[in-house]
Amino acid sequence: MGKRKSAAKPPPKKRMDKLDTVFSCPFCNHGSSVECRIDMKNLIGEASCRICQENFSTTVNGMPNLCIKLYRLLLISLL
Numbered sequence: 001m002g003k004r005k006s007a008a009k010p011p012p013k014k015r016m017d018k019l020d021t022v023f024s025c026p027f028c029n030h031g032s033s034v035e036c037r038i039d040m041k042n043l044i045g046e047a048s049c050r051i052c053q054e055n056f057s058t059t060v061n062g063m064p065n066l067c068i069k070l071y072r073l074l075l076i077s078l079l
């Protein structure tokens with residue numbers, strides 16, 4: 001009978017990639033100064049720059065990748 005190695009390593013767990021919540025600021029061009037927060041209760045996403053205090057908020061009703069979407073909306077709003 002073939003013996004099986006019992007010390008099989010468990011497969012590496014795929015880490016949940018942390019979604020980007022920090023972006024560069026289109027207002028002051030400072031890298032990674034815009035932080036995104038999602039208010040799940042009120043479904044409002046808010047992105048604000050800690051350097052120039054600019055902020056942008058919008059409703060984020062059930063969007064995937066909320067922060068990224070929010071940031072895109074911010075950029076679009078500047079066009």
Ligand SMILES: [Zn+2]
Nearest residue numbers: 025028049052
């Ligand atoms: Zn800024």
